[in-house]
Amino acid sequence: MAPAKASRPMLATFASCLLLLQLAIPAVQGARLAPAALGRRALLQSPPSSDIPMAPLDVLQQSLVAANLSAWAYPGTLLTSSWDVENTYTKPAVFQQYATALAAATASLSSHAPTFVQRLSRNLTHPEASARFLYAFVLPTNDAIYVAFRGTDLTGSIFVNAATSTGEDFNSVQTPFSYGGAAAGNVHSGFLLSLTDAAVDSYDSDAYPNSISAYTELVAAIKAAQAAVGASVPIVLTGHSLGAAQATLAGFMLSRDGFSNLRLATFGCPQIGDADWAAAYNATLGSSTMAWWNMADPVVQLPNVDEDPGCDNFGSHSSSSSSCVQAWFTAGSRYRIDTVNSNLRCGQPSGSFAVCDSSSGSTQSCYTDVDWKTAMTVEDHYISNYVAHLQACVTAAGGN
Numbered sequence: 001m002a003p004a005k006a007s008r009p010m011l012a013t014f015a016s017c018l019l020l021l022q023l024a025i026p027a028v029q030g031a032r033l034a035p036a037a038l039g040r041r042a043l044l045q046s047p048p049s050s051d052i053p054m055a056p057l058d059v060l061q062q063s064l065v066a067a068n069l070s071a072w073a074y075p076g077t078l079l080t081s082s083w084d085v086e087n088t089y090t091k092p093a094v095f096q097q098y099a100t101a102l103a104a105a106t107a108s109l110s111s112h113a114p115t116f117v118q119r120l121s122r123n124l125t126h127p128e129a130s131a132r133f134l135y136a137f138v139l140p141t142n143d144a145i146y147v148a149f150r151g152t153d154l155t156g157s158i159f160v161n162a163a164t165s166t167g168e169d170f171n172s173v174q175t176p177f178s179y180g181g182a183a184a185g186n187v188h189s190g191f192l193l194s195l196t197d198a199a200v201d202s203y204d205s206d207a208y209p210n211s212i213s214a215y216t217e218l219v220a221a222i223k224a225a226q227a228a229v230g231a232s233v234p235i236v237l238t239g240h241s242l243g244a245a246q247a248t249l250a251g252f253m254l255s256r257d258g259f260s261n262l263r264l265a266t267f268g269c270p271q272i273g274d275a276d277w278a279a280a281y282n283a284t285l286g287s288s289t290m291a292w293w294n295m296a297d298p299v300v301q302l303p304n305v306d307e308d309p310g311c312d313n314f315g316s317h318s319s320s321s322s323s324c325v326q327a328w329f330t331a332g333s334r335y336r337i338d339t340v341n342s343n344l345r346c347g348q349p350s351g352s353f354a355v356c357d358s359s360s361g362s363t364q365s366c367y368t369d370v371d372w373k374t375a376m377t378v379e380d381h382y383i384s385n386y387v388a389h390l391q392a393c394v395t396a397a398g399g400n
Ligand SMILES: *[C@@H]1O[C@H](CO)[C@@H](O)[C@H](O)[C@H]1NC(C)=O
Pocket: 029, 030, 061, 064, 065, 068
């Protein structure tokens, strides 16, 4: 891992390591919750003032399916050795093993095999020098076309880090975003460019080497899926961590490109943009989005205006040249998993759209109820734990 710059904000450094460490510990599907850990953390803060109403069973079940697909976008959930996982980026034969394992995992959902869209820096020894990474699979089923984006990956000696525009792993300089003829605020340039930049190295066997953007290739894959199962089924975009941010931006672009019946279920999504972006997204897809965040997951706070008063990780902004601005989704799209208090809940908290502005003092309340310095743990970001918690909530709500 590249050494952190001394000036880099502490939380950004901390959590970018979390992003990179995602696969260092093999994901365990269906892992049991650890009551002792929950109890320990419960001592660290007071409970929320009001309980979170459990989401409806169908929302929980749809989210669990999406969380599973987000997990399966990581080869480590399906291949056994980290060496195999590493080679999925460079060795077509190992990639084929992963594709076969994924087809087997999804066989109960679909008779169609998944197709892939991927972009990867070829400079694997120094990924920080050319940091673009997008990996998604498209799975047509009779009920939905699923598009699942992988998060940042760390396997063996290789880490691939896609979150950046400059080569720094969480340098999230914002860039004005206009799509489909209308402005949509300012967004994280690394997340955006991973979708829109055509000049990104492609996987060895990619059919479109360095000629079209990942987004353009994704549109072609979705159209092919629609040809296979019909254009009337919903398009469900999902992803974890970096993949959640890419899914969100891709969903917005698909909407403005005329695709309808779009739905999103994301897990542990970092901050994508400013208040204008959030409002544009909300107007487009807010009512079709389930943005799940574990309240003790530090990555959903990134980039974090409290930890970055100098705005180093934000760059330029629409509202004010001297402050950093970021925004949560509206309450309507924000689903919280409460693992901090002893009674696990998965649902929508009350409260409204929060805009965090570095010029207005402490913004802790913009993020979660949890002080990351004392209460957050690495595990709260793992997709395997989003899956496990949603499974527990489905069971608690009477499903299976
Ligand atoms: C999620 O995946 C696990 C195995 O990884 C499986 O046992 C479970 O049934 C799946 N749940 C859903 C809703 O797909």
